[in-house]
Amino acid sequence: MTNVKEPLIPTVCVITDIRQDTPDVKTFRVLTLDGKKPFIHKPGQCAMLSMPGVGEALFSITSSPTNTEYVEFSIKKCGCVTSWLHAAEVGQQITVRGPYGNGFPVETEFKGQDMLFIAGGIGLAPVRSVINYVRDNRANYGKVDIVYGSRSKDDLVFYKEIIDEWKNDPTVNVHLTIDREQEGWDGHVGFVPNFVKEVAEKFDEDKKAKTTAVLCGPPIMIKFTLQGLGEIGFNKEQIYTTLELRMKCGIGKCGRCNVGSKYVCKDGPVFRMDQLDALPDEY
Amino acid sequence: MQKITREALIEKAAALLSEGKVDRVLGWKSGEFSYDVTPAIFNNVEEMQKDFVYGDFSGANFSKYLVKETKKDGKVLIFLKPCDTYSFNQLLTEHRFDREKVYAVGIPCDGMIDENKIKQAVGDGILSIVSESETVKVETLYDGVKELNRADVFSERCLNCKSKKHVAYDELIGEDGLVLDSNRFDEVAKLEKMTADERFAFWQNELSRCIRCNACRDICPACTCEKCVFDNPNSGVENKAAANSFEEKMFHIIRAFHVAGRCTDCGECSRVCPQHIPLHLLNRKFIKDINTFYGDYQAGAEVGSRAPLVNYTKEDIEPSEAVNRGDE
Amino acid sequence: MRKCSLSNSTALFNKIAENATLYIPVDLEKGRVAYKKYADGMKMSDALKTDRSAKDFFFPQTENLMEFKTEGKSIEIIDNRSEAEDFVVFGVRACDVKSLEVLDKVFLAEPVDSYYKNRREHGVIVSMACTRPTETCFCGTFGIDASAPKGDIECYKTDDAFYFNAVTEKGEALLAKLDGVTESSDEKAVNEQKEQIKKVLDKLPLKDLKADEFGADKTDKFFNSPEWKNLSEACLGCGTCTFVCPTCQCYDIKDFKTNKGVQRFRCWDSCMYSDFTKMSAGQPRLTQMERFRQRFMHKLVYFPTNNDGMFSCVGCGRCVAKCPISMNIVKVMKTLGGKNND
Numbered sequence: 001m002t003n004v005k006e007p008l009i010p011t012v013c014v015i016t017d018i019r020q021d022t023p024d025v026k027t028f029r030v031l032t033l034d035g036k037k038p039f040i041h042k043p044g045q046c047a048m049l050s051m052p053g054v055g056e057a058l059f060s061i062t063s064s065p066t067n068t069e070y071v072e073f074s075i076k077k078c079g080c081v082t083s084w085l086h087a088a089e090v091g092q093q094i095t096v097r098g099p100y101g102n103g104f105p106v107e108t109e110f111k112g113q114d115m116l117f118i119a120g121g122i123g124l125a126p127v128r129s130v131i132n133y134v135r136d137n138r139a140n141y142g143k144v145d146i147v148y149g150s151r152s153k154d155d156l157v158f159y160k161e162i163i164d165e166w167k168n169d170p171t172v173n174v175h176l177t178i179d180r181e182q183e184g185w186d187g188h189v190g191f192v193p194n195f196v197k198e199v200a201e202k203f204d205e206d207k208k209a210k211t212t213a214v215l216c217g218p219p220i221m222i223k224f225t226l227q228g229l230g231e232i233g234f235n236k237e238q239i240y241t242t243l244e245l246r247m248k249c250g251i252g253k254c255g256r257c258n259v260g261s262k263y264v265c266k267d268g269p270v271f272r273m274d275q276l277d278a279l280p281d282e283y
Numbered sequence: 284m285q286k287i288t289r290e291a292l293i294e295k296a297a298a299l300l301s302e303g304k305v306d307r308v309l310g311w312k313s314g315e316f317s318y319d320v321t322p323a324i325f326n327n328v329e330e331m332q333k334d335f336v337y338g339d340f341s342g343a344n345f346s347k348y349l350v351k352e353t354k355k356d357g358k359v360l361i362f363l364k365p366c367d368t369y370s371f372n373q374l375l376t377e378h379r380f381d382r383e384k385v386y387a388v389g390i391p392c393d394g395m396i397d398e399n400k401i402k403q404a405v406g407d408g409i410l411s412i413v414s415e416s417e418t419v420k421v422e423t424l425y426d427g428v429k430e431l432n433r434a435d436v437f438s439e440r441c442l443n444c445k446s447k448k449h450v451a452y453d454e455l456i457g458e459d460g461l462v463l464d465s466n467r468f469d470e471v472a473k474l475e476k477m478t479a480d481e482r483f484a485f486w487q488n489e490l491s492r493c494i495r496c497n498a499c500r501d502i503c504p505a506c507t508c509e510k511c512v513f514d515n516p517n518s519g520v521e522n523k524a525a526a527n528s529f530e531e532k533m534f535h536i537i538r539a540f541h542v543a544g545r546c547t548d549c550g551e552c553s554r555v556c557p558q559h560i561p562l563h564l565l566n567r568k569f570i571k572d573i574n575t576f577y578g579d580y581q582a583g584a585e586v587g588s589r590a591p592l593v594n595y596t597k598e599d600i601e602p603s604e605a606v607n608r609g610d611e
Numbered sequence: 612m613r614k615c616s617l618s619n620s621t622a623l624f625n626k627i628a629e630n631a632t633l634y635i636p637v638d639l640e641k642g643r644v645a646y647k648k649y650a651d652g653m654k655m656s657d658a659l660k661t662d663r664s665a666k667d668f669f670f671p672q673t674e675n676l677m678e679f680k681t682e683g684k685s686i687e688i689i690d691n692r693s694e695a696e697d698f699v700v701f702g703v704r705a706c707d708v709k710s711l712e713v714l715d716k717v718f719l720a721e722p723v724d725s726y727y728k729n730r731r732e733h734g735v736i737v738s739m740a741c742t743r744p745t746e747t748c749f750c751g752t753f754g755i756d757a758s759a760p761k762g763d764i765e766c767y768k769t770d771d772a773f774y775f776n777a778v779t780e781k782g783e784a785l786l787a788k789l790d791g792v793t794e795s796s797d798e799k800a801v802n803e804q805k806e807q808i809k810k811v812l813d814k815l816p817l818k819d820l821k822a823d824e825f826g827a828d829k830t831d832k833f834f835n836s837p838e839w840k841n842l843s844e845a846c847l848g849c850g851t852c853t854f855v856c857p858t859c860q861c862y863d864i865k866d867f868k869t870n871k872g873v874q875r876f877r878c879w880d881s882c883m884y885s886d887f888t889k890m891s892a893g894q895p896r897l898t899q900m901e902r903f904r905q906r907f908m909h910k911l912v913y914f915p916t917n918n919d920g921m922f923s924c925v926g927c928g929r930c931v932a933k934c935p936i937s938m939n940i941v942k943v944m945k946t947l948g949g950k951n952n953d
Contacts, residue, residue, distance in 0.1 A: 005722075006692065006725040007724070008724075009676070009688065012687070012688060052679035052681055053679070053868050055866060079890075092684045093685050093686040246890045253718065254861060254862045256861065256880070258913065260913060261912070261917050280908075282901065283895050314942065315817065315931075315945075316747075321936050322845040324844055348845070407745035410746065424745075425743055494855075495672075495854075496854045497884075498847065498849040498851045501847035501849040502847055514884070514885065523863055523879070523884070524673045524879060555851075557851045557855055
């Protein structure tokens, strides 16, 4: 019996690095106790992290599968488990199980496509995994545009990586925006939906047709971005997003992330917009 | 006692609706069988004529629904049996609903039937239940028609009815009754006579069946917290199931403490318990103790009354006396 | 077919209990019926249904999944799983037998739930045909035949004997062990009983309830129905229907701090509860109407969509009998099911 693998029983891992990304977002580097990656994953998948006695919660994996050394989770402080993690120190052990979910179709539908990544706030966490996967497999994809915005400059997650790496990558166009003007910011000011429209409007028809958009952020941003993309000729089959719902098991059994006939933890979290439209509006 | 018919209530509702005194009616809706009555909102007389029902199984106490109903626009007509009026007043005392949005019609009640007692008496396959003044005729699939004494199948709370008097209404149909001398504390007295071990075994047996469905809490007119501690992850005691047999008891005991002095003894908790746990006995123990310690007090008897537990007087029993009494 | 006279039932139960823990339905006080661990001479209940279903044997209300010890920054996981004991559940009705098939679809789907699987492998179900179904029964709606209750061993009880037919290998193995207390028999008595049961089923008040309108891919047809509002109006948001249901299987996972460490346990949960989908970031189902709808849509549409049309209701009628406000799947189906159910 105990030799049978039980999906609910996690593995003990250790936090080897903690980076303060924004005032309320930290990125945690996680390894097994013998210094290996805890699992092999696909971009967009999630994993269940827990501290016994505090609770277990599902987080998207922010590091790219192409990273052979470690996995990373970027976590915004908002609930019980996240607050505990934010107080944790390097060397702290946590439990990990996963990876869960479908992930983005980087090896199928995305191949050969121009990529338009759109994220708001902590929504960049799952998208970062795809961005870096695409950058590491550059030949398989067309042009890459990243539109990312946050409330303020300080709330831009992965700011250092964006500036040092993505901005310096000649094959990637990075478009940053913040909601309101701020001293020391000479970039774009405004909300993501409008900015996306500005950026993508300049695409010629041919490029629009071969672009796939990956979208993640707060519901209001998603709503208006979709509207904007629709207005400039994108159809729903070109747009992917990733959902977040309350989950306990991560394996499609406990029932709480059930939306229509889908389980977000198992059948998602990545959905193409037309698939999402077919689901009842309960996410 | 005068028997109130469905037709009389529909007629009353029709008049109030047409006069514009009420906009909708909170009533009992018939179901698939004779006994599965559901609380429902009726917006007009036609809806009422279709499936409004009043009878032996209209036991549900509607007072708590007023918390939700009075948040809506317009005025709602509610029919109140005498025992329901106590909950009605208690909720008003606690400022839980808007009295201006309610039109309350008091209706006399000669007792409600417990369908479980009928099921126990006649077995499976109940096809219909017809009530006469003293008897109940039950047609079954297997044994034809069986006749039962009404008094034998009354709900426990009706057998121990504390009052036929309405303590709140805008209008009364029929004559009002009196506060009764009930035997409702007899069962509690029996429990008190047990040794501590016997009593523990009694509750252990009863509460071990609890499935933590929360029906007792959710139906309870005294449980109107917007967020119950047992549902609140931040409370530290949130739980959906007992982790051990100690916790199992704690839920009910804590709940009984929380409604002490506010519980009107309406008996809904025991009526709805799918596991037939006599939860009302916990509450009655509190009521009995309050009566003994502070003088007779009936929650909900009047609006605005201060329950003894929240009303200090110099004559109050010393805590030490209560403790000593508990040791006896 | 094997037969055991009722006068010999104690010997039969004792024989089964020699090799495995035996559970039989037993009458308790005030009309309660529950499965109890068999002890010599215990009398089996003839009641139609146990208050709680046989689900409890395979998916208990609470169970410990694992334990943790923490010290400083370290965590140790203690896997306490052990092989379940062999057990036999005797007298499971056709509806409850079918409910295990529904639960299998969830717990035995990849990745397999080892806790459930363990108990499923060690449990043997001796079913029992229903000679006296009651007014709340509607198993026929979901294609379940109360006169052919299946399980590992199919059992029929007449006025003077039990009759057994092995259905599965596990059932054959158990029945073989009972050779000493059973004798070979023809099927005459059983066939007569089947006929009698069919006649009774045809007289049940809910016999005409149809599920045809529901099933896979019917989300759009029902999700936005205006009827949900009235149907759910009086719903208390309690978990009664969920917890008495033999097919409801949603669960929560919680940690419990003990003085020895942390116990991670799983317990039943209900989509009727307001915190079921609550997140720190929001709540996708804000009203009881939405939660109410979820439960019935899941049983009648979502589950069939994912499981080749299998409904996750077996018509046992427990929710019909137990709901504090007498709202239930029958009323939902009749209200939403259109002409078919008028």
